[in-house]
Amino acid sequence: MKKGILMVNLGSPDSPTPKDVKTYLGEFLMDERVIDVPLWARTLLVKGIILNTRPKQSAKAYQKIWWENGSPLIVLSEQLKEKVQEKVDYPVALAMRYGSMTIKKGLQELVDKGVEEVFLIPLYPQFAMATTETILVLAEEVRAQHFPNVKIQDLPAFYNNEDYINVLSNSIQHHLKDKDYEHLLFSYHGVPERHIRKSDITKSHCKIDGSCCATPSPAHEFCYRHQCKEVTRLVAEKLNLKPDTYSTSFQSRLGFDPWLQPYTDRTIERLGKKGIKNMAIVTPAFVSDCLETLEEIAMEGEELFHEVGGKEFTTVPCLNSDQPWVDLLAQWINDWAKTPVNA
Structure with a gap:
């Protein structure tokens, strides 16, 4: 079975405009693992209050850090993906939990290349409901609904590796x-x-x-x-x-x-x-x-x-696409590829 890699990060608005920031925040904050209150309360809080006030403020913050070639998070994640791809013999795709670079698109990209076994890498060192868990839950929902023949194995939290x-x-x-x-x-x-x-x-x-x-x-x-x-x-x-x-x-x-x-x-x-x-x-x-x-x-x-x-x-900058970090990810990928997915 052909193997492939899906790296998943948080996500970003498509642009630093209030409109795109509002769309992004709406998806992010309506996630039940981010604001874990009953749906009616979450809807009232997010759609009734936050999305009427926060997008303009957040858009100004995004505008201060936005790069000419896009969102720093997206640009840096793409650089990381490209560098990792150079180090491994398996197709590597990048997705975001929120925003237009969806997990479904990432899995589709791999499936189009014949991939049947996916190594899912949440780009978070620590486990949390609002980060790793929400990625794993959504990835399984997407797999079951759209790619039932694909097997997925995830990289556990690596905080103490x-x-x-x-x-x-x-x-x-x-x-x-x-x-x-x-x-x-x-x-x-x-x-x-x-x-x-x-x-x-x-x-x-x-x-x-x-x-x-x-x-x-x-x-x-x-x-x-x-x-x-x-x-x-x-x-x-x-x-x-x-x-x-x-x-x-x-x-x-x-x-x-x-x-x-x-x-x-x-x-x-x-x-x-x-x-x-x-x-x-x-x-x-x-x-x-x-x-x-x-x-x-x-x-x-x-x-x-x-x-x-x-x-x-x-x-201190994050690890971003520093070569030692790229090399370590490639090492984990190659180690995973030596063993079959148990799913």
Whole structure:
């Protein structure tokens, strides 16, 4: 059976106009795994409130980071796909969970090339309801409805994979080698606290307190909070960081429900007020730079840091299409190709 690869990232509006941003946000926020409330409440919130106010604001943010050749997330993901294709002997397609580059189109591209076994690679190091899970669920729905003879196997969360940690650590070290920073902040995309509890397969372990993430449990296989903290721990260990020179925070919260803490913006503010003059920030929940890294962190985060007295604010780029990351993906693909899909 012919094998193929489908890499899937988050997605992007087709353009940074309010109209296209509204279409994109509508699909994104109506996903029951993103805003996990009953349909009537989600519809009221998204279509009745958010889509009447947020698109113009978000469009302005997208306009600040939009490149001449398109959305940074799309451009960088396409570059990654092309580089990976050069390293493997199997057709590689790219899709997005939201937007016009659909998973159905990606699978169709592979099927048109005769592919019958697909290695699905969600481009997220950590598992979360609103990222990996929603990709896997939709991919299976599309497969069952349109490509019933295709078999799909997915790449599990790779947050604690030793090779990945090495690639990430080396990238951070490379970008900070000439920087005299006092504190390194690991900023991850936030999720509501209830997502953590919903993903707890033990139904009892996750307390979101100071101990559960460090206490071994089967729940960690699907615990986004644990997996984020573990990336920080493993990278800090790899780079020999002193305990008081790094920390973890969460960004991009929405609404009034409690989200994972500490919040990135408040952490940046606290560090600046504390007297930190030179800080660096890395965003390991993303493998490709996007709105959340280029605008929320590199622009808004830096502005906030300067407002509270900070001087040097260094943003570490995502892995994007760096060759070591490309090589690692190619290695995982070749390893998968040696074994049959169990589906």
